[in-house]
Amino acid sequence: MAPKQKARNPELIPGVGKVSRSKMYHKRGLWAIKAKNGGKFPVHAKQEAAAVVEEKQPKFYPADDVKKPLSNKRKPKPTKLRASVTPGTVLIILTGRFKGKRVVFLKQLTSGLLLITGPYKVNGVPLRRVNQAYVIGTSTKVDISGVDVSKFDDKYFGKQVEKKKKGETEFFEAEKQEKNTLPAEKKDDQKAVDAPLLKALESVPDLKAYLGARFSLKAGLKPHELVF
Amino acid sequence: MTFKRYVEIGRVGLINYGKDYGKLVVIVDVIDQNRALVDSPDMVRSQINFKRLSLTDIKIDIKRVPKKKVLVAAMEAADVKGKWESSSWGRKLIVQKKRASLNDFDRFKLMLAKIKKAGVVRQELAKLKKEIPA
Numbered sequence: 433m434a435p436k437q438k439a440r441n442p443e444l445i446p447g448v449g450k451v452s453r454s455k456m457y458h459k460r461g462l463w464a465i466k467a468k469n470g471g472k473f474p475v476h477a478k479q480e481a482a483a484v485v486e487e488k489q490p491k492f493y494p495a496d497d498v499k500k501p502l503s504n505k506r507k508p509k510p511t512k513l514r515a516s517v518t519p520g521t522v523l524i525i526l527t528g529r530f531k532g533k534r535v536v537f538l539k540q541l542t543s544g545l546l547l548i549t550g551p552y553k554v555n556g557v558p559l560r561r562v563n564q565a566y567v568i569g570t571s572t573k574v575d576i577s578g579v580d581v582s583k584f585d586d587k588y589f590g591k592q593v594e595k596k597k598k599g600e601t602e603f604f605e606a607e608k609q610e611k612n613t614l615p616a617e618k619k620d621d622q623k624a625v626d627a628p629l630l631k632a633l634e635s636v637p638d639l640k641a642y643l644g645a646r647f648s649l650k651a652g653l654k655p656h657e658l659v660f
Numbered sequence: 661m662t663f664k665r666y667v668e669i670g671r672v673g674l675i676n677y678g679k680d681y682g683k684l685v686v687i688v689d690v691i692d693q694n695r696a697l698v699d700s701p702d703m704v705r706s707q708i709n710f711k712r713l714s715l716t717d718i719k720i721d722i723k724r725v726p727k728k729k730v731l732v733a734a735m736e737a738a739d740v741k742g743k744w745e746s747s748s749w750g751r752k753l754i755v756q757k758k759r760a761s762l763n764d765f766d767r768f769k770l771m772l773a774k775i776k777k778a779g780v781v782r783q784e785l786a787k788l789k790k791e792i793p794a
Contacts (some may be wrong), residue, residue: 436724463781522765524764570763570765571763571764571765572763572765638765638769638772641768641772642765642768642769647764647769657760658764659760659761659763660761660763
């Protein structure tokens with residue numbers, strides 16, 4: 433980096449500069465700019481003021497003054513990931529129907545939730561979202577470079593909203609049966625994500641069996657002393 | 661029941677309490693009834709209470725309060741590290757440390773290895789049992 437340029441008018445005491453007004457005028461070279469521009473300081477042409485639209489008075493307004501809430505421009509950020517949780521890490525899920533399962537972490541979604549996959553063939557965990565708080569990050573990492581996860585976001589996992597029909601009960605049952613099966617597209621997505629992962633798993637001995645087994649605390653294990 | 665490990669200049673001890681827990685140190689001088697001056701290649705020479713010290717079988721040949729360089733050379737010559745790591749006490753500590761540092765995947769692999777070994781042992785036992793006339 434170039435050495436820091438000296439301040440033109442260093443502050444001796446707060447509010448008192450070293451150089452006087454006239455000397456500063458000379459230092460800034462305003463005389464040269466004026467000379468270049470024929471004795472006058474160059475000025476931007478005045479911008480035309482935008483035409484003022486006449487606002488009509490509203491017909492109805494509340495009798496008392498309504499207080500406006502203070503504006504909040506805060507944009508929430510996705511949760512900060514723990515240092516132990518990086519893409520490709522094996523995670524242990526602690527709650528839910530997959531508790532104890534060891535699973536591969538793919539990426540963090542914009543909502544802050546973690547995108548994980550079993551892989552499905554290995555332990556039955558599909559592409560899923562999981563909260564960082566209910567997860568232990570192990571120090572085992574899987575090579576995730578061959579996997580393309582760009583198409584997955586929170587909307588992909590959101591509940592599909594179907595229009596409710598005020599029909600008879602028979603109608604309802606028929607509809608319910610349709611919804612229970614997974615659309616083929618999601619199955620293909622699962623396969624597409626898992627294929628390169630499975631290859632990466634094969635390269636490390638015992639890793640597949642490791643992911644297929646559930647984690648549990650046995651006698652003598654102390655979680656606060658365990659290295660994960 | 662006599663004593664075999666004495667507090668003397670050159671006795672190697674293991675610190676069993678405090679900031680330097682687990683370090684092997686050499687007694688370099690005795691200060692009084694309770695304290696000794698100890699030193700080790702990776703620490704500053706300091707005093708320590710005997711209660712914080714566990715004596716080992718290893719002893720090196722040094723004069724009272726040697727210079728650090730002389731101490732390090734004497735430790736190398738007597739191969740304190742080698743003797744310690746081949747002693748059963750030293751080996752136990754190494755195993756303890758290794759076990760504590762195993763990560764989850766390592767523990768899984770260990771479990772598989774244990775099962776495999778038990779299987780092999782059981783097979784051999786079955787063979788031997790077969791040979792015994794019923």
